[in-house]
Amino acid sequence: MKTRCSWAGPDPIYLDYHDTDWGVPEYDSRALWEKLILDGFQAGLSWITILKKRENFRVAFEGFDPNVIAEWGEAEVTRLLQNPGIIRHRGKIEATIGNARAWQVVEQREGFDRFLWNYVDGKPLQPNRKTMADVPAETELSKQISNDLKKAGFKFCGPTIVYAFMQAVGMVNDHIVDCHCHAGLTSATGHPRLRP
Template sequence: MTRSHTEPGRCAWAQSHPLLAAYHDDEWGVPETDARALWEKLMLDGFQAGLSWLTILKKRDAFRRAFAEFDPARVARFNTADIDRLVADSGIVRSRPKIEAVIGNARAYLDMQAAGDDFAEFVWSFVGHRVQLGDGQHVPTETEGSRALAAALKKHGFKYVGPTIVYAWMQAVGMVNDHAIDCFRRDRV
């Protein structure tokens, strides 16, 4: 995609499709501190494993409908009939293991909450409650921080939260600012 004179410089990954550009310009890398929104985005990143982010963005509204607007309390009550319904839903990624993981992750989220652990506070503690600034040139697929957070999430019973998924999620929710050095969003988030 060739930029026009008026189109801002943006990260290379966001230049191939208007939906990616809009996501990049409005959401990606913006610090998110709402626990439920953080959980939703982590669940979507888990679904993305092995697929393109564009696929997930195109299906995001269907995911929200299918998973009760990603309300952990409602998702935690999903049963076998709900799993069968979701596996048959062509609007989402119909992976039974990923669907079952989201339901289990809702239960893990609620268990943390019941134990007095705020999900947002917990995950942001892994970056010292501050956005980490990448160098804008070399973007890793995982870091020591993502490995530590992935391990801690797994200890709490979460699935589909490996260090690569967790790092992509940390970028998406603004825990890490990995906008390219010449991206117009780098200094804005």
């Protein structure tokens, strides 16, 4: 039987997410933005709630294309507030539109992927946590990234959300050392455009 991080399970969708998605380095700007948005929607809720609605979110938010969402206004907010397949929270929906506009600026300036991965020199951090009790809710780095995202115009990106995001996109390998996923992620080569 495979050893996993204790948060994974028992729902099969959670197990699959843990085994194939969580902690795997993501270097695509749009996909990084999508994950940040979904982590923002998770605020105050369980991640399994978001996972079960993720495909509904992707349909409702046009495949999470920030260039499309940046053009949205009140009509789209009203439409989304009537969609039972997603989290119907006006503040989070409006923040998503604003975050799409903020993403466009960062993407044009340097690339959203580079903006994020530069914080870890392009390679996942490897803290080698022995137990889930060793995994923090936030770090000094997540506080710094959170502050910089807010300065860039992003919302729903506090340090706890940012740290969960960093874990999800593989900026930090927080699979515990005994987890069957841990070892495979210790040799991640890093962002292809940021390697020395």
